Amino acid sequence: xxxxxxxxxxxxxxxxxxxxxxxxxxxxxxxxxxxxxxxxxxxxxxxxxxxxxxxxxxxxxxxxxxxxxxxxxxxxxxxxxxxxxxxxxxxxxxxxxxxxxxxxxxxxxxxxxxxxxxxxxxxxxxxxxxxxxxxxxxxxxxxxxxxxxxxxxxxxxxxxxxxxxxxxxxxxxxxxxxxxxxxxxxxxxxxxxxxxxxxxxxxxxxxxxxxxxxxxxxxxxxxxxxxxxxxxxxxxxxxxxxxxxxxxxxxxxxxxxxxxxxxxxxxxxxxxxxxxxxxxxxxxxxxxxxxxxxxxxx
Ligand SMILES: NC(=O)c1ccc[n+]([C@@H]2O[C@H](COP(=O)([O-])OP(=O)(O)OC[C@H]3O[C@@H](n4cnc5c(N)ncnc54)[C@H](O)[C@@H]3O)[C@@H](O)[C@H]2O)c1
Numbered sequence: 646x647x648x649x650x651x652x653x654x655x656x657x658x659x660x661x662x663x664x665x666x667x668x669x670x671x672x673x674x675x676x677x678x679x680x681x682x683x684x685x686x687x688x689x690x691x692x693x694x695x696x697x698x699x700x701x702x703x704x705x706x707x708x709x710x711x712x713x714x715x716x717x718x719x720x721x722x723x724x725x726x727x728x729x730x731x732x733x734x735x736x737x738x739x740x741x742x743x744x745x746x747x748x749x750x751x752x753x754x755x756x757x758x759x760x761x762x763x764x765x766x767x768x769x770x771x772x773x774x775x776x777x778x779x780x781x782x783x784x785x786x787x788x789x790x791x792x793x794x795x796x797x798x799x800x801x802x803x804x805x806x807x808x809x810x811x812x813x814x815x816x817x818x819x820x821x822x823x824x825x826x827x828x829x830x831x832x833x834x835x836x837x838x839x840x841x842x843x844x845x846x847x848x849x850x851x852x853x854x855x856x857x858x859x860x861x862x863x864x865x866x867x868x869x870x871x872x873x874x875x876x877x878x879x880x881x882x883x884x885x886x887x888x889x890x891x892x893x894x895x896x897x898x899x900x901x902x903x904x905x906x907x908x909x910x911x912x913x914x915x916x917x918x919x920x921x922x923x924x925x926x927x928x929x930x931x932x933x934x935x936x937x938x939x940x941x942x943x
Contacts, residue, residue, distance in 0.1 A: 646670075646728045646729055646810075646814060647670060647671055647728060648670070648671050648673070648726050648727050648728050648729075649665045649670045649671070649672050649673070649727065649728070649729050649730075649731065650672075650673045650674075650675060650723055650724045650727035650729070650730045650731070651665070651672060651673070651674050651675070651730075651731050651733060652675045652676075652720070652723075652724070652730065652731070652732040652733060652734050652744060653675075653676060653681075653732065653733040653734035653735065653761075654674055654675075654676035654678075654681045654682045654684070654685030654686075654716070655676075655681060655685070655733070655735075656787060657733040657761055657785060657787060657789060658674065658676070658685060658733035658734075658761075659674075659684075659685035659686075659688045659689050660692075660785065660787065660788055660789025660790055661731050661733055661761065661785055661789050662674045662685070662689065662714055663689045663692060663693070663710065663789065663790050664785075664789050664790050664818055665713075665731075665818070666689075666710045666711070666713035666714045667693075667702070667706065667710045667790070668817065668818050668819075669709075669713070670713065671713055671715075672713055672714045672715070673715055673716075673717055673723040673724070673726075673727065674686075674714055674715070674716045674717070674723075675716075675717045675718070675719075675720055675723035675724065676716075676718065677718060678718075679718055682716040682718070685716075686711075686714070686716065689710075689711070689714070690707075690711060692788075692790060693706075693707040693710055693711070694707070696790075720744070720747060720748075720751065721751050724748055724751050724752055725751055725752070727752055727756050728755075728756060728757070729756065729757045729759060729814070730748055730752065730756060730757070730758050730759065731759045731760075731761060731783055732744055732745070732748075732758070732759065732760045732761060732762075733760075733761040733785075736762060736763060736764070736765065736883065736886060738765050738769070741760060741762065741765055741770055742769070742770065742773050745758060745760075745770050745771075745773050745774050745780070746773045746774070748774070749773070749774035749775045749776070750775075754775075754776060754779075755779075756779065757779050757780075757781065757807055757810065757811065758774060758779055758780045758781075759780070759781050759782065759783035759811065760780075760781075760782055760783070761782075761783060761784055761785055762782065762784070763784065763834055763883065763887055764829070764830060764831075764834060764886065764887045764890040764891075765890070766800075766827060766829070766894075767780060767781065767782040767798050767799070767800035767803070767827045768800040768801040768802070768827050770800070771800045771801075771802055771803070777800065777801075777802035777803075778802050778803060778804040778807060779803075779804070779807055780800055780802075780803060781797065781798065781799065781800065781803045781807055781808065781811050782796065782797065782798025782799075782800070782827065782831065783795060783797060783798075783811060783815070784796035784797075784798060784831065784833065785820075786833075787879075793819075793820055793821045794820065794821060794822075794823065794833075795815040795818075795820045795821070795822040795823070796822075796823055796825055796831055796832060796833050797811050797812055797815065797822045797823065797824045797825070798825055798826070798827050798831050799824065799825070799826055799827060800827045801827060803827075808824060812824060828894070829890050829891050829894030829895055830887060830890065830891045830894075834887050834891075835891065838884060838887050838888050838891060838900075839891075839899065839900065840872055841872045841873075841875065841876045841879075841884055842884075842888055842900070842902060842903055842906065843872075844858050844859075844862070844871070844872035844873055844876070845873070845876070845903040845905055845906050846903045846905075848873065848905065848923075848939070849903050849904065849905040854935070854939060855873050855923045855924070855935045855936070855939045856935055858871060858872070858873055859871020859872065859873050859874055873922075873923040873924075874923065874924060874933065876916065876922065876923065877916035877917050877922035877923055877924055877926075878916065878917055879916070880915055880916050880917070880918055881906060881909050881910050881914065881915045881916045881922055882910050882915045884902075884906065885902050885906055885907065885910045888900055888901075888902040888906070889902065909922065914936070914938075921936055922936065923935070923936060923939060924936055925937065
């Protein structure tokens, strides 16, 4: 396996491209948006600089990594020679189904088609391709170059051979892959999202404030960050979308998103990316300040 195509140059796509390129793969990074490609390359360069400063890589590795990445806005040009495609485009079923349908025509019949989706069924994505056995979930965590886990998701038809190849490849990238089956939320989000939702309910019902809830979970459970801060980092819109997948996929009311979460997303308070969530975020400031809404100030 030599040629890797990464689709989507956002938060996850640039991290995935960075990781494969650093390990010597030839990476084609594809995005519909030219600006996203430039921003993705800039982010990769900045993150490589940080690695050089920390002494974890040399200047030469940085230069080689950047030289291994070519960008494309045209899907055919970017994917036609791929041995593996890792799709990390926007979390929207229509976008992903459309991409996989096209990839199935563009790529060779041995190409493995992987998705980094957080919640969309791999079995459903595979169903629009000609070779569903070659479709698999490769769920990297954010930030990709740093986080060790890859949740490898076997769709209903994914073959043993494809699964073994992706497990071995993940280990080759210095990751610790874990194999799971394709049911709503897989493992990571099926367990994480109900915890985040419960933390939001705890706030909504007035049991405790933002700071108090996060402090209990940090100091009491040794979590590196509280669930409300984590939700802000993931994006409250993303959390809501995943809870909706769990709720509709299992038909169980225990996954129903908290009305406060729904309200916040509707109002545009989506967490770090919007500057406001359970906390407020000022560019350049590392101080954790509870949002006015939850501070009795609005
Ligand atoms: N952000 C996270 O913490 C995280 C963690 C794990 C998995 N994921 C999953 O990774 C995927 C990407 O998430 P993200 O946070 O990087 O999103 P993002 O919004 O940062 O980036 C998505 C990129 O996809 C591009 N795109 C949209 N449609 C496209 C198309 N048809 N062809 C090519 N590019 C297209 C957009 O222009 C954008 O640059 C999603 O499936 C998400 O669920 C995200």
